[in-house]
Amino acid sequence: MRREIIKADTQIHRTACKHAMQAHKEKYGDYAPLGKMVSYKVKCNDHLLWVEITSRPKSYVARVSK
Numbered sequence: 001m002r003r004e005i006i007k008a009d010t011q012i013h014r015t016a017c018k019h020a021m022q023a024h025k026e027k028y029g030d031y032a033p034l035g036k037m038v039s040y041k042v043k044c045n046d047h048l049l050w051v052e053i054t055s056r057p058k059s060y061v062a063r064v065s066k
Contacts, residue, residue: 020051
């Protein structure tokens with residue numbers, strides 16, 4: 001399953017997306033329900049960020065909610 005990060009402007013956003021992707025993969029593996037969006041609250045360098053992960057047919061897409 002390919003992983004994509006979009007709309008991550010800073011290094012903190014990219015790190016938060018990576019942590020959320022790892023949590024999503026541990027929870028669902030490679031077979032998450034398609035089209036389902038899951039939100040994760042990630043603490044990274046004393047910043048609390050919400051990351052949304054969407055399951056697509058061949059990839060997981062992560063983006064930081066603003």
